[in-house]
Amino acid sequence: MLGEFEYLLLTAAARLGEDAYGAAIRQEIETATRRSCSIGALYTTLDRLESKGLVKTWMGDPTPQRGGRPKRMVRVTAKGIQAATAFYDAVSRVSRGVSWAPNRIVEQ
């Protein structure tokens, strides 16, 4: 089972697709959660996800706006998609019928 931040990172990376890399994922998470995301949390979580085989990362090309430094590109693997889907399903199921969920009706 994924952790909350792992799920956020996977979702942000999946949304960004080909443009998923450190700074872009961080921006995406901060926009979605309205909270700051530290680089330390981002990179250590990326390592953890990669060691679990949920993402694949590689060094991209350097760009001028980054001072000529390369990006750490990220791609969600099939296993990562499965894990994120399982997490989302679990959160959806456990949220049904509670006051903060959009659909409060408990399915019979």
Place this chain on the structure above:
Amino acid sequence: MNRFSWWLVDLVSRGLDRDERDAVRGDLAESGETGGQALYQVLGLILRRQVALWMHWRPWTGLALIAVPLGIFFCAASKTLAYGSAIYLWLYANYWSPVILEHTAYRHDFLYFVGMTLLHYGTLAGLAWVSGFALGFVSRRSLPLNGLLFGLLLFFSEILYVPDSPGWVVSAVGSLLRFFRRFAVDALHLPVYGLRVFGHNYHSVNAVVFEHAFYRILFPILVQIFLVLLPSLWGTRQSMVLLNRHKEHS
């Protein structure tokens, strides 16, 4: 201030692997962070990396087998060497006479002192280089903490200096030193003249020498800096270069 913060960011980010350092610095530049924010972010990442690293056995090995025992050993050995040679240094500095070079016996004693001191200093510096190399090799990523501990232990007795009883270092780590001494004195011929009187109220025996702050405080510190700290840093750097070269080729 901002430029200084970015200089610090550059400095501390050397604690990261090269690829990660480049990616992180690029992310920080792209995000438009201030120097202070960037420094906070990089320190946070390094702290997390160090915490994760110390969950494994490797850095503890470097700590237990290299940083701590060798830090203590070099502290005692360098002080012993410094105090021992300080006596002769003081003697020759204060009572120098051309007769020393003219008279065969005096000349022999003087050349023996110079030769043995150079040999001992070279041995100490060589051991420090090897230790630094080993420390860098065994605990490359945990080097900031292990190196800091090694440095603190090396200068520990100088920071908490007790003027008349340098022997407390020996008594505190007596058994460890006896183990090292067997190799250091017998096998590597580190100076015995210092060790023999070590722990026997060393300073009062040679009070006339050690009443000078130079011989008592400054000279041992200089020996520790130039014969232990700098050679060990050089050795560590050499091991880093070797490891990085190996990493690039593999």
